[in-house]
Amino acid sequence: MNLLPILLFAALVVYLLALVVLSSKWKRIKATKEPVQGGVDYPVTLLVPFRNERENIDKLLGNLANLSYPNLQIILIDDHSEDGGEKLVEEWISTEKKHNFKLISNQGRGKKAALEQGVVMANANIILTTDADCALSADWVQNMLMAFDDPSVQMVAGPIMTKGGNRIFDHFQQIDWAGILLMTNFFFSIKKPIMCSAANMGYRKEVFYHVKGYQGNHGNLSGDDSFLLEKVYQRFGPQAIRYLPESNVLVKTNPASSPRRFLAQRARWASKWNKHQFWQNAGGAMLSAVLSFASICSVLLILAGPTGVGMFALYWFLKLIFEYFVLGRVLKTYEIKPSIGYFIVASICHPIYVVAVAFLSFFVKTSWKGRK
Incomplete structure (x- = not known):
């Protein structure tokens, strides 16, 4: 049980660092609805x-x-x-x-x-x-x-x-x-x-x-x-x-x-992860699944008693706060402002959804508009 917290928090650090790195390129984006001028001569x-x-x-x-x-x-x-x-x-x-x-x-x-x-x-x-x-x-x-x-x-x-x-x-x-x-x-x-x-x-x-x-x-x-x-x-x-x-x-x-249609759609997208020629596609998909599985396994921390419960609470607090500020910045660009309550639900459900999609993409045949 001593090794489990180390592995889980190591996975969490990787996830939080990934959020910070990804968000670093969003700082320059300004929200705008003003139409731009130019290019109007092209058919x-x-x-x-x-x-x-x-x-x-x-x-x-x-x-x-x-x-x-x-x-x-x-x-x-x-x-x-x-x-x-x-x-x-x-x-x-x-x-x-x-x-x-x-x-x-x-x-x-x-x-x-x-x-x-x-x-x-x-x-x-x-x-x-x-x-x-x-x-x-x-x-x-x-x-x-x-x-x-x-x-x-x-x-x-x-x-x-x-x-x-x-x-x-x-x-x-x-x-x-x-x-x-x-x-x-x-x-x-x-x-x-x-x-x-x-x-x-x-x-x-x-x-x-x-x-x-x-x-x-x-x-x-x-x-x-x-x-x-x-x-x-x-x-x-x-x-x-x-x-x-x-x-x-x-x-x-x-x-x-x-949710059923949502999972089917995402599984269809994920099913082509190994068809791409860029390693980033497969690498990103696998890393996301691994980090999401780690979040699900964090429930095991509770079995360690009061100390484990504290670590479990810290784990999810850090995850939620980073997601709230990083993903919230993206949504703000498009004038979307979900409450913290929606972020809590999303933070809890997202790892389960990612693992479910990974499973479906491997073992269940996908369909679109009635086509397999």
């Missing part, structure tokens, strides 16, 4: 693949119609929907006479094939992508385009955050996303990007063809974003990829409706 194509999104179609179309960028083509790609959502899109485009909107059907299978077909149909060299369950600010397009004023920039990525809600589970997801954004920003800052999201991404059309799109990655259910990121990075170097963490390019997505 742009926005690709929105969707499958079985009938419940989100109305909000999606209304949101896309409110985008203020003047030279914008919007292509919605139906990936074999089974809920009639594609008919709603077709009727809306016809009724509203939206000539810059186009609906096409995926001739292949899966999101990667849908995006590849969208790229072929795009009439602009600058391509942006998002998902059907997301909400974009009116000036999102021009804010994303600013980075492309630099001719060396081939790809741009931005932050994702779940929409707010009244459930504790909704706040948990926002705090979890804060950790993802913190890590994403850090690795971009040190020129070693390891992740991004196709829900908030853009690239030059010729670059997509240059790296042969998703060739070699079609066998993976997800990862259209991170695999493309790796290809662009390897071909053009870190200077060709820009991450924009500011609030004026934030894309909001729907929170998972249930």
